[in-house]
Structures are given as C-alpha cells and as structure tokens.
Amino acid sequence: xxxxxxxxxxxxxxxxxxxxxxxxxxxxxxxxxxxxxxxxxxxxxxxxxxxxxxxxxxxxxxxxxxxxxxxxxxxxxxxxxxxxxxxxxxxxxxxxxxxxxxxxxxxxxxxxxxxxxxxxxxxxxxxxx
Amino acid sequence: xxxxxxxxxxxxxxxxxxxxxxxxxxxxxxxxxxxxxxxxxxxxxxxxxxxxxxxxxxxxxxxxxxxxxxxxxxxxxxxxxxxxxxxxxxxxxxxxxxxxxxxxxxxxxxxxxxxxxxxxxxxxxxxxxxxxx
Numbered sequence: 001x002x003x004x005x006x007x008x009x010x011x012x013x014x015x016x017x018x019x020x021x022x023x024x025x026x027x028x029x030x031x032x033x034x035x036x037x038x039x040x041x042x043x044x045x046x047x048x049x050x051x052x053x054x055x056x057x058x059x060x061x062x063x064x065x066x067x068x069x070x071x072x073x074x075x076x077x078x079x080x081x082x083x084x085x086x087x088x089x090x091x092x093x094x095x096x097x098x099x100x101x102x103x104x105x106x107x108x109x110x111x112x113x114x115x116x117x118x119x120x121x122x123x124x125x126x127x128x129x
Numbered sequence: 130x131x132x133x134x135x136x137x138x139x140x141x142x143x144x145x146x147x148x149x150x151x152x153x154x155x156x157x158x159x160x161x162x163x164x165x166x167x168x169x170x171x172x173x174x175x176x177x178x179x180x181x182x183x184x185x186x187x188x189x190x191x192x193x194x195x196x197x198x199x200x201x202x203x204x205x206x207x208x209x210x211x212x213x214x215x216x217x218x219x220x221x222x223x224x225x226x227x228x229x230x231x232x233x234x235x236x237x238x239x240x241x242x243x244x245x246x247x248x249x250x251x252x253x254x255x256x257x258x259x260x261x262x
Contacts, residue, residue, distance in 0.1 A: 013181075014172075014174075015182060033157075034153060035153075035175075043154065120187060123184075123185050127186070128184065
C-alpha cells in the first residue's frame with residue numbers, strides 16, 4: 001500500500017506502544033498499531049494493508065501465542081510473528097528490525113527508546129499516585 | 130496578524146495530535162492522513178488509554194476523539210478531564226450520533242468525515258492552539 005515494509009505493532013500499553021512505533025517509523029517502516037489481539041485481527045483481515053510482520057507483546061489481551069496461532073491457521077496470510085515477553089525484549093527486537101530496515105541509517109540507538117519509555121512510565125506512575 | 134519569518138519557523142517541533150478512536154481501521158486511516166502532513170500522531174484505542182498517555186506528560190497539541198468508546202471515559206469526559214489538567218488544550222470530538230450529546234457543548238464533527246479535509250483542519254487548529262499562526 002505504501003511502498004515501505006509494513007509492521008503491525010501489538011501492545012496494550014500506549015506509553016510503550018507509541019515510542020516503539022515512532023522508532024520503527026523513523027527506521028523507515030510503515031507501522032500500524034493495535035492495542036489488543038482483536039484489533040490486530042481486524043487489521044490482518046485487510047490484505048490490502050500488506051503487513052509483512054507482526055511485533056507483539058505477549059501480555060497484550062488476545063495477543064501473544066493466541067495471535068500467532070491464529071495467523072498460522074489463516075490460509076493465505078503470510079506474516080512473520082515476533083513475540084516479545086518484556087519491554088526490553090520488544091525494544092531489542094525493534095532494534096534488530098531497524099538494523100535490517102529501509103532507512104539508510106538507524107535514527108538513534110534503540111536503548112534510547114527504552115530510556116524514553118521508562119521515563120514516561122515513571123511520570124505516569126507518579127501522576128497516578 | 131504577526132509577520133511570520135519565511136526563513137525560520139516559530140515552532141520547529143512537529144505538531145503532535147492525540148487521536149482517540151476505538152475502530153482500529155478508522156483510527157489508522159486518519160492517523161496516516163495526518164502523518165502525511167508531518168504530524169506526530171499518538172494513537173489511543175479508548176478514552177482511558179488517551180488519559181493514560183496524557184498522564185505520562187508527553188506533549189500534545191490537540192486531541193481528536195471519538196465520542197462513543199468502550200471503557201470508563203467517553204470522548205466528552207476525556208475532553209473535560211484533559212482541559213482541566215491542561216488548560217487551553219484544544220479538543221475536537223467526533224460522533225456518528227444524529228443529535229449532539231448533552232455532555233459536550235462545543236461543535237461536534239460528524240462521522241463519517243472526509244479524511245483529507247479533516248486532517249488539514251486538525252493540523253491548522255493544532256498550529257493555532259500552540260501559537261504558530
């Protein structure tokens with residue numbers, strides 16, 4: 001649809017999802033975001049979106065292994081599913097994707113994304129008290 | 130009207146718009162249209178998610194929210210909370226309802242909306258809101 005490889009990012013926590021999605025966009029990918037497994041399935045059901053891979057947090061409701069199994073069972077859906085069990089792992093996977101991504105150079109090191117996420121999470125936790 | 134220097138923009142940072150919409154394909158479509166204009170779009174699937182993001186104190190120039198969404202907060206409730214926490218923050222509520230809801234007195238954007246003109250309008254409002262124009 002867009003000419004750049006498309007990743008579906010599945011992550012329930014917006015404070016994690018947004019910086020991760022932005023990083024992958026700056027690495028040259030088109031990124032579609034899903035907050036739940038149901039949202040992910042709705043997006044994957046649109047073949048015109050031409051999603052090549054899914055990066056999914058394992059704790060997202062309806063995501064994780066259930067989503068991977070659903071993808072495997074869908075005839076004609078050829079999508080790589082990468083599962084991450086933690087924020088650190090998700091950022092590491094994003095860093096690996098970025099290394100292979102369409103941008104000529106990495107926008108910045110992926111550990112900076114982790115720092116950004118941790119700081120945003122800390123500010124949110126403080127606001128909640 | 131202030132003269133705008135053609136060489137240097139008063140605001141070099143991109144406009145940031147929080148889009149709140151529980152239909153993922155609708156959210157994706159307006160987000161993509163806004164990104165074509167250079168907007169940084171933060172996507173939230175519910176009012177609760179949007180509030181969560183606002184509580185992390187990342188900057189937002191405008192909120193574009195659906196009215197009817199699952200969870201604790203509808204678009205009007207989110208809008209009121211956001212304005213209380215961040216006075217002056219512009220909030221635009223969209224709804225497919227035929228009659229305007231009782232709990233939001235500002236003009237409501239009707240759904241379905243044209244993506245291109247809506248994105249352009251939101252971008253303009255966000256720039257006005259932060260004093261670019």
